[in-house]
Amino acid sequence: MRTILCTLALLLGFSAPVRAIDIERVEPANWWVGMQHNRVELLVHGNGIATSTPRLSHHGVAIVDVQKTDNPNYLFVTVEIAADATPGNFDIAFVDAGKIVATHPWRLDAREPGSAQRRGFDAHDAIYLITPDRFANGDPSNDSVPGMREAANRASPNGRHGGDIAGIRKHLDYIAGMGFTQLWPTPFLENDQPEYSYHGYAITDLYKTDPRMGSNEDVRALSREAKSKGVGIVMDIVLNHIGSQHWWMRDLPAKDWINHGGRFAPTNHRRTTVQDPHAAPADREAFTDGWFVDAMPDLNQRNPHLARYLIQNTLWWIEYAGLSGIREDTFGYADADFLSAWAKAVLTEYPNFAMVGEEWSINPMVVAHWQRGKQNASGHVPHMPSMMDFPIHIALRTALVQPEGWDTGWVNLYEMLANDFVYPDPDALVVFAENHDTARLFAHLDGDLAAWKLGMAYLATVRGTPQFYYGSEVLLRGPKERNDGQLRADMPGGWAGDTANAFTGNGLSAAQRDAQAYTRALFDWRKRTPLLHTGKLTHFAPQDGVYVYFRHEGGRSVMVALNKNAKPTSLALDRFDAFLRGRTARDALSAKPVGMGRALELPAMSATLLEIE
Structure with a gap:
């Protein structure tokens, strides 16, 4: 380190450092030449770094802005990247009182050909949703990782079971062979929480894959391999909150980085307050600024540095991992203006990209509020191409269990679909019978296989893009009332020694084989039937x-x-x-x-x- 500093000092005309600063992080650690987003704000974290001035020397790259916050351990450094910038590695020096006190490497990469024109998922596709920790364990050596707070415990429904990226790669042929063309894994990113870390939604590092899942390079390899088999990767992005053990929580970049001053205050979950012209401002604020649980600090996207950080993080993962889509978690809970800016920035960079937001409401008006093209009385201008169709999801489940009558049974589904007039683009919605947050449909139907097939047939033939939940093709059931750890059960055959194997068919019951064959036939037919895509x-x-x-x-x-x-x-x-x-x-x-x-x-x-x- 000393040699590097002295050499750079000579090159830049400065004397050797007197007081060295250890830079803990520079995020993002790289960018790409030729991006529309060519002014990149780097978050720099190091003890006392705010007293320094950044310098760099690389063709086509210039520092155009430096900002500080109320925390002296952060600098926000904006670099501008010219269209003719040279890809490669270089150092950023930090100078204090005329002396270099720190250096940190940074990198420019060349983009993959055609990156900006990538096609996202649409109604031609069918999405297979998995919980990676529960899908397949391809590398038992990373089940527990020294230094991580939670070790593997497959005996606990709420523990980590060891599923990983290696396990997913091992079974890509199975996913493609079932007729699915997109894979949505719940978040891969580091969740270094003391408990309940398996689901992935309490992220502790937004630029790092959880080592119990694999590495960043493993994510990229998964994406490339999946693409070669006709399967795109849909990444689960979380903009609303982080995990309580996120490294920010040990040294917040600014006092207003976390809502409610970093102290737990629960959300009221009142989704209608965003649009309700009569809503009390306090209720609206409680919805958007409240925390889900004390283990998930709520992010304040009104802070401009945090907003840029989150936008850049999304762009980085799309470019780095070659994604074909994004599913955005807890969509309406984040700041509405930020959500609009975030989606617009993504589509500016990737005009044909696909994104779907989660707005868990039975009310189509609440869901439609967020879709691109919706004219809202509130003045909110949305840019999201798609939303999860929770109104149809709930109506389908209701229709399948209710007795038939003038206003019961199928009519629930018929009349809910009639509400499509409120959506700017109903054909772009993602439809589903179940997901990782609901009781499985088979449990909801008390194990009625015939009724389950009715639900799957509807899913495969109605307008929109269908999303299927892993394991349902072999009748994973779980409890009828929601219990997350149990409804996210292990995929049979994903672990060595499993008595039943969904991937090979060994040990499956006759009913399981029947359901699997029906699912395969249904979605294979859908894949090759254009009328079900655009009709x-x-x-x-x-x-x-x-x-x-x-x-x-x-x-x-x-x-x-x-x-x-x-x-x-x-x-x-x-x-x-x-x-x-x-x-x-x-x-x-x-x-x-x-x-x-x-x-x-x-x-x-x-x-x-x-x-x-």
Whole structure:
């Protein structure tokens, strides 16, 4: 270190340092030539660093701004990168009273060809959601890592079980073979919390993969390998909060970095307060500024340095890991103006990129508020291309368990879908029957396999992009009431010695094999059927326990008839003449011809899927 400092001092015309400063972090540690975001604000952390002045000498790179906060251990240094800047390594020197007190390496990289034009996921895709710690253990040597607060304990539903990136890479062929084209893992990033660290949402380092999962390079390798198999990676981003053991909490960059002065104050979860013209300001503030739990400090994105840090962190991961999409956690809980700026910055850099936000509300108006193109009375201008369709999620689960009646059963789903007029782009929404925060659909249905198949058929054929939760294809069940550790159960076969193996089929019951085969056939058919990607959806009001809709385009259509009756049902076809008259039909999954007379016989509790030509 001394030699480096003295050499750099000579090059820059300064004498040797008197008081050296240890720089603990410079984030981000690198950037790329040719980015739209070419003014990068570096967070520099080191004891007393604020008294120094940064200097650098590299072709095409210049320091254009330096700012301080109320914490003398931070500097925020903005570098501007010219279009003709030279990729490579160089040092940033920090000078105090004419003497170099510290240096730190930084790097410029060349971009991957076509990076800015990358295509994100859309309705052509189907997303497979996994909890990495519970999917597959490919490298048992990293189950427990010295120095990390929580060791592996597979016996505990709430402990770390050892799933990792190596395990995911081992089973990419399985994921692709099931018909899925996108993989959404819950966060990989470091969660060095004392407990409940397996889920990934209490991040303690936003630039570092948790070593119990692997390394940053492992994430990049996963993305490249997945892409070669036709599968994109959707990264789970958390903008609202961090983990209580995040390194910031030991030395906050500014007093207003964390909401409520860094002290726990719970959110009220009142999502409507963001749009409600009558909402008390105190209630609105309690929603956005409150903490989820005391282990998740709530970030104040109104601090401009934090806002830039979070935006740059997202751009960095997209570029570094070659992502095809982002799922953004707890979307509406963050500052609304920041959310707009964040999404706009991402789409400015990657115009064809895909992002979906989580707004857990049954109210379509609340969800639609955040989608790009929505004209909001509040004046908020959103830029998110997609949102998770929680209203359809809840309506589907309700419809499958309610008895059929004038205003119960399928009509819940029919009328919820009719609310699509409130969305700027309903076809861009992500639809799902379950996820890592809900009881699994199979448990919700008390183990009714026929009803479960109805739900999966709807998921694969309705408008939007479907998201499927790992393990459901082999009927992982868990509790009926939400219990996170149990609903995020281990994938059978992901661990050496498992008696059942979802990946090979060994040890599965007949029902599990049936469900897996149905899922594979359903999503493989969806992948190769353009009508299910871009076809218009026309649905007919449910009658007598049957819900019928068509996906259609250019004279061709797919007919979906969902029969919830416990007995076979004869479906009169005269209502559907506009789609069926004079045309032939074949079963979508078996390709066998189906006679289309005056009525169609529907098996009990079944989804009939027909290709009409």
